[in-house]
Amino acid sequence: MDINVKVKENLQIRPFYLFFIITSIQIGIGILGFPKIVYQEALQDSWISILFTFFYIVAVVIVMFMILNQYKNADIYGIQVDIFGKWIGKILGTIYILYFGITLFSILITYMEVVRISIFPSISNLALGGLLLCLVVYSVLGGIRVVVGVCTLFFLGTQWLFLLLIQPAMEVDFTHLQPMFVTPFPDLLEGAKVSSYTFMGFELLLVIYPFIKNKKKAKLPTFLAVSWSTITILLLTMLVIGYFSHNQILRREWALLGLFKIQNFTFIERFDYVVVTEWMLVIITNMILLMWAMTYGMKRLYNISQKTTLYLISIILLIACIFVDEHFQIQKVIDTSSQIGLWIVYVYPFFLLPIVLFKKRKQRKKEKKHAK
Amino acid sequence: MKRYRTTKKDNIFPLKIEELEKKLNEEFDQNPDLSVTTYENKNKKALIFYITYQVEGEKVENYLLETLLKKDFEWNNSTILNEIPLSSGKTIDKFSDIGKGLLIGNLYVYIENENSAIEYSLSNKENRSLQQSETESVVLGPKIGFTESMVTNLNIIRWTIRSEDLVLEKFIIGEREPREVRLIYIKSLANEADINTFRQRLQELEIDVIDDSSVLLQYIEDSSLTIFPQFFTTELPDRFSYDINRGRIGVIVENSPTAIVAPTTFFSFFQSTEDLYMRWNIGSFLRSLRFLSFFLSTILTPLYVAAVTFHYEIIPTPLLVNLGESRAAVPFPPILEALILELMIELLRESGARLPTKIGQTIGIVGGVVVGTAAVQAGITSNVLIIFVALSALASFTAPNYLMGTTARIIRFPMIILGGLLGLVGLVFGISFLIIHLLRLTSLGRPYLSPLYPLVWEDFNKAFFRLPPQFHNMRFKSYRPKDIFRFNKGKSKIKKDIDE
Numbered sequence: 035m036d037i038n039v040k041v042k043e044n045l046q047i048r049p050f051y052l053f054f055i056i057t058s059i060q061i062g063i064g065i066l067g068f069p070k071i072v073y074q075e076a077l078q079d080s081w082i083s084i085l086f087t088f089f090y091i092v093a094v095v096i097v098m099f100m101i102l103n104q105y106k107n108a109d110i111y112g113i114q115v116d117i118f119g120k121w122i123g124k125i126l127g128t129i130y131i132l133y134f135g136i137t138l139f140s141i142l143i144t145y146m147e148v149v150r151i152s153i154f155p156s157i158s159n160l161a162l163g164g165l166l167l168c169l170v171v172y173s174v175l176g177g178i179r180v181v182v183g184v185c186t187l188f189f190l191g192t193q194w195l196f197l198l199l200i201q202p203a204m205e206v207d208f209t210h211l212q213p214m215f216v217t218p219f220p221d222l223l224e225g226a227k228v229s230s231y232t233f234m235g236f237e238l239l240l241v242i243y244p245f246i247k248n249k250k251k252a253k254l255p256t257f258l259a260v261s262w263s264t265i266t267i268l269l270l271t272m273l274v275i276g277y278f279s280h281n282q283i284l285r286r287e288w289a290l291l292g293l294f295k296i297q298n299f300t301f302i303e304r305f306d307y308v309v310v311t312e313w314m315l316v317i318i319t320n321m322i323l324l325m326w327a328m329t330y331g332m333k334r335l336y337n338i339s340q341k342t343t344l345y346l347i348s349i350i351l352l353i354a355c356i357f358v359d360e361h362f363q364i365q366k367v368i369d370t371s372s373q374i375g376l377w378i379v380y381v382y383p384f385f386l387l388p389i390v391l392f393k394k395r396k397q398r399k400k401e402k403k404h405a406k
Numbered sequence: 407m408k409r410y411r412t413t414k415k416d417n418i419f420p421l422k423i424e425e426l427e428k429k430l431n432e433e434f435d436q437n438p439d440l441s442v443t444t445y446e447n448k449n450k451k452a453l454i455f456y457i458t459y460q461v462e463g464e465k466v467e468n469y470l471l472e473t474l475l476k477k478d479f480e481w482n483n484s485t486i487l488n489e490i491p492l493s494s495g496k497t498i499d500k501f502s503d504i505g506k507g508l509l510i511g512n513l514y515v516y517i518e519n520e521n522s523a524i525e526y527s528l529s530n531k532e533n534r535s536l537q538q539s540e541t542e543s544v545v546l547g548p549k550i551g552f553t554e555s556m557v558t559n560l561n562i563i564r565w566t567i568r569s570e571d572l573v574l575e576k577f578i579i580g581e582r583e584p585r586e587v588r589l590i591y592i593k594s595l596a597n598e599a600d601i602n603t604f605r606q607r608l609q610e611l612e613i614d615v616i617d618d619s620s621v622l623l624q625y626i627e628d629s630s631l632t633i634f635p636q637f638f639t640t641e642l643p644d645r646f647s648y649d650i651n652r653g654r655i656g657v658i659v660e661n662s663p664t665a666i667v668a669p670t671t672f673f674s675f676f677q678s679t680e681d682l683y684m685r686w687n688i689g690s691f692l693r694s695l696r697f698l699s700f701f702l703s704t705i706l707t708p709l710y711v712a713a714v715t716f717h718y719e720i721i722p723t724p725l726l727v728n729l730g731e732s733r734a735a736v737p738f739p740p741i742l743e744a745l746i747l748e749l750m751i752e753l754l755r756e757s758g759a760r761l762p763t764k765i766g767q768t769i770g771i772v773g774g775v776v777v778g779t780a781a782v783q784a785g786i787t788s789n790v791l792i793i794f795v796a797l798s799a800l801a802s803f804t805a806p807n808y809l810m811g812t813t814a815r816i817i818r819f820p821m822i823i824l825g826g827l828l829g830l831v832g833l834v835f836g837i838s839f840l841i842i843h844l845l846r847l848t849s850l851g852r853p854y855l856s857p858l859y860p861l862v863w864e865d866f867n868k869a870f871f872r873l874p875p876q877f878h879n880m881r882f883k884s885y886r887p888k889d890i891f892r893f894n895k896g897k898s899k900i901k902k903d904i905d906e
Contacts, residue, residue: 048860149831153717157831165828165835169842176846183845183859188838304720311830318838 036332037112038105039244042178049251051182055242056259058319059235060254062167063144065092066288066313068232069274073283074243076225078210079217080271083225087233088264088382090226094238095256097383102243104394110240111334117389124335131331133378135347137234139325142166143355143364145317150359152291152310153169163355166314167348170321173331174344178245188315194314195294196266198305202296225385230380231372232267236318237379238259241327418501420519423451430455440508445474450481451518457846459512465492468825470526483520487527490526499524506584531555531832532667536562539641541808546683548644552663556586559643559665566647566726569855570734571595577608578620583615585661596885597654600669600850604655615877619659628848631818636849638667638674648679653887655850669850669885671857673869676700678806681872689872697870699801701812706798708825708833710791714740718831730792735785741826745786747795748818752779755799755815830873856884 069080076083101254105113112166117302217225239256246252267382274289278298283289294306302308328347330341358364407892408542418429427442434440439600442455452474456466473490474481487495497520498504502621505516511529536558539551552559560574576590587608607626620639627636640646641663649667650656657666676696681689713721714729721729736743754773758766781787798818805811816838824832847854864883867873879895881887 044599120562123601123823154829161828162831165831169835169838171844172839173845176842179847179853180842183853183855184842186859186861187841188847191841298722302720303722303726304717307503307717307720307830311834314831314834320901 035112035115038107038114039109039112039334041245042108045177045245045248047178047182047245049109049246050255051186052239052242052246052252053259053262054186054189055238055323056184056236056256057263058189058242058316059238059323060233060259060263061316062232062235062267062320063141063148063255063313063317064232065270066148066290068229069289070273070283070286071228071339072225072271073275076217076222076399077229078212078275079215080219080225080275081211081268082215082227084220084264084268084271086222086226087229091236091260091264092257094380094383095239097387098237098239099256101383102240102391103388105250107244109242109244109334110340111331113240113386113390117239117386117393118163127331127335131328131335133371133374134328134331135351137372138321138328139351139354140364140371141317141320142351142360143326143358143367145313146355147359147364148288148291148313149153152288159355159359160352161351164319166321167352169318170325171344171348173318173322173343174325177323178326181322184322185319187317192312195204195309196295197269198272198294198309200297202277202293203273205296206273208276210276210279211272217244227376229267230376231368233263234372234375236325237324237325240334241330249365263352273396285323286362324345409813417499419499419516419521419523419810423453423516423518426453426516429501434508445734447475447481452481453516454513455516456513456528457508457511460530461528462514465528468514470515481517483517483522483524486515486517486524492526492528494527494777495524498525498648499523499785531557533558537868542640542642542645542806544642544678545642546678546680550644551641552643552646552658552665554661554663555589556658556660559663560588562643563646564799567592567650568641569651572650575605578614579608579611580613585616587616588658590656591651592650592653595651595881595887596655597653597890600655600852600886603850604657604668608657616659618702619657619662619664619666622657622659628850631844632847633813633853634844634847634854635675635807635813636668636670636673636847636854638670638807639664639809640667640807641665645679648682652881653885653889670854671849671852671869671884672847672854673697673858675807675810676805677869684872686872686874693870693872696806697806700810700814703798703801704817704821704834705837706794706801707748707791707818708821708836710794710872711740711822712825712829712833715826720868729788732788732790736788737785738827740791741822743791744795744826745819747781747787747791750824751799752815755892757829785845801802809889852884852886857882860884 072080072083086122100107104391105116107118111123111127114126117123118126142163143159145166146159149162150157173180176183191353236256243249243252261390270290274283277293278286278289282292286292291306294309295304297303307396324348325344329343332338332343333340351364411895418426423444427444428495430440430442436459438458439459440455441458442453443454445454454470469492470490470545474486477489477502479489483497487497497859498507498514499906503513504523504525505874507514507525511527511531513526514523515526516523524762531801533555534553536550536553538549543549550562552562563574564572569592571721573589573593576589577589578584589601589605589608604626611622611625613625616625623637624638626628629636638649640649643665646665646667654667654669656775657668660664676693678696679694681693683689684692714733718726722777730740733740738746750773754770757773758770761769770798775795782792799815802811802814805814821833821836824836826832828835844855856871862883863882867877868882871883879893881891881892883890
């Protein structure tokens with residue numbers, strides 16, 4: 035397989051779409067339950083944990099860009115094969131694909147649980163999973179352009195939901211955030227670690243990078259995207275902590291959904307119903323991006339056509355989601371995916387970078403010798 | 407290209423008059439309307455043949471026969487072309503061309519032993535006069551509509567678009583019944599790649615007969631499986647020239663009053679030339695109203711069905727009490743109730759469209775008022791639903807393009823079913839599916855949802871709103887015209903200080 039990817043002109047995307055891609059994949063189903071998770075660890079100082087995560091992510095993204103810029107037009111699948119050779123490189127690539135698959139599955143079943151608990155107790159996993167996967171398949175069949183288009187439009191189409199939080203925001207009690215700076219440092223770090231799952235997804239940059247048209251301009255939108263999602267998550271968490279009391283937060287699995295119940299108008303109330311269903315758009319962008327990354331990876335590594343992988347994975351996911359419907363099972367899938375993600379997304383790039391740099395330097399020396 | 411009818415030996419000239427006469431009668435199966443007459447002068451024989459009602463008889467007598475028989479000159483092809491005061495004369499040497507020419511009202515003169523026949527185009531075509539377009543009505547602006555005649559339409563187009571760069575490429579499409587098709591664009595504006603795509607699609611079309619431009623459109627559009635129209639159709643020369651002047655490409659077809667315009671975007675179906683004729687703020691308001699109507703028209707009834715079937719919690723209590731009261735006597739589940747009513751409205755619309763205008767109005771009153779009131783009193787439907795259904799039907803008629811309005815109405819049915827089966831989840835699924843579907847569509851290879859995706863900020867003020875004229879100094883970037891600037895923005899408005 036080629037290390038560098040040749041992307042046709044009509045498949046390339048303008049760099050600012052990276053903003054929509056990264057934000058859409060970072061903000062997903064996790065955000066609904068996130069405030070509770072981080073609050074358990076870091077209490078009212080959760081915002082410090084989130085900022086820790088943010089700075090760490092910025093570091094990771096810088097490292098990713100450094101790795102990618104060593105090559106002309108390569109993605110992670112190609113780079114790994116270049117560095118570790120054909121066999122190990124392909125195995126590592128497959129691990130990436132599997133990781134994407136588990137994340138996709140965890141998103142799917144978490145959303146189905148949310149729908150089941152808050153709207154439709156009786157809906158079957160098969161029906162809901164079928165609908166969601168149908169949308170995923172339909173948009174991935176359209177190729178990268180449609181995938182990016184769905185991200186862009188669904189991102190723009192879901193931002194209004196946060197306006198519904200204005201009413202609860204007016205009633206926030208700021209004393210809930212006080213006293214500040216009391217959580218011990220290890221707990222803050224623990225909080226940052228649990229936040230990492232919500233923030234995951236930006237590793238997609240490693241896959242989608244060859245498709246960016248003007249690579250020099252890719253950095254700004256990526257950092258903007260990471261900042262945007264951090265600000266969103268930060269504000270939402272502060273809102274939840276400010277609105278609910280200590281016990282209320284710990285009792286609620288999806289504290290954020292509770293906030294949406296506050297807003298009401300004369301013609302419609304109980305916005306949590308609207309939010310849960312509208313959240314489908316957010317979920318779909320996540321799933322589409324991951325699915326695309328998987329199908330594309332299989333094509334890169336094993337030369338299997340994207341359509342075959344797409345149909346195959348969808349059927350496997352559909353069958354799998356029938357069997358996973360208990361809360362503890364779902365939690366287990368989430369935990370597994372966050373564990374793997376922690377290593378792959380947050381640690382692995384720091385290992386990869388020195389090796390890449392070393393190899394490239396060696397190559398350059400060799401070329402210089404040849405030139406002489 | 408494959409021919410359905412095998413052409414016989416084509417070059418039959420020169421031959422004797424009697425032979426030609428016999429051949430014509432054979433070919434046209436003793437057609438009683440074919441007039442074949444032999445004239446003789448100075449030992450030269452001439453055969454004049456044409457189909458009687460296709461030709462302007464007055465011209466034949468006054469110019470052709472008068473000159474031919476009364477003037478004294480030697481008959482041969484060149485003298486006849488010179489002496490007869492008709493401008494359209496030319497020589498034809500293929501017999502198959504003569505056959506086709508006779509059908510579109512040409513007259514032929516053949517002098518014995520000449521190598522070719524002379525053709526005069528004297529076609530006498532019955533036309534309706536220019537009228538206001540029935541399907542697209544505008545309050546402000548030119549109201550004249552295209553007619554079925556190609557010549558009239560070309561004439562109107564030339565008068566409305568007086569650009570030297572206007573190109574009217576000619577195509578003949580149809581194996582059995584060849585029809586003239588014109589590809590129209592402004593050479594210095596329209597995108598070269600788009601022109602080539604369009605031209606290629608027309609050239610590669612192999613078909614026996616195109617019934618109408620709306621049929622031609624379905625053969626050459628990007629995706630035939632979708633419900634959304636991908637090419638814009640219009641009967642208004644005004645709208646046609648608006649599009650052509652912005653770098654789009656048009657097609658008109660013989661015998662069809664509908665012109666096609668491409669490439670189009672989803673949003674251009676909601677633009678009307680009227681927006682430009684109105685003041686900008688009114689135009690903007692009306693255009694946003696149309697977008698809102700499309701949205702409401704697809705979503706209102708399904709939302710009602712979803713809310714009443716599954717999520718009555720989202721309706722506030724005072725409203726819910728009202729709703730409950732009006733639904734108390736209704737024996738059907740909401741989905742059935744909604745489907746029945748929607749179907750009724752569609753029935754009314756369809757019968758109204760088929761009936762003559764005067765009766766149509768009566769039917770509208772009888773159907774709308776009488777049946778509607780009776781349905782509520784009989785306890786078949788609720789009052790609230792009637793309001794929703796009527797509103798969404800009204801909303802669907804606001805689209806300036808008839809095809810898009812119909813699309814809006816048809817989409818509602820699957821949406822109602824989704825809402826009735828899965829509530830809000832089904833509804834959001836439906837909307838997502840529609841958006842993804844629209845994202846996948848293209849028109850002439852250009853993205854259908856532009857300028858929303860791919861995001862083209864520069865086009866937003868033109869596609870969604872209608873800002874004051876100085877913001878319209880650029881053409882739509884989404885269509886990639888060769889020349890994007892319309893006028894200089896700086897000079898169109900000189901800034902002044904307060905007291906100057």
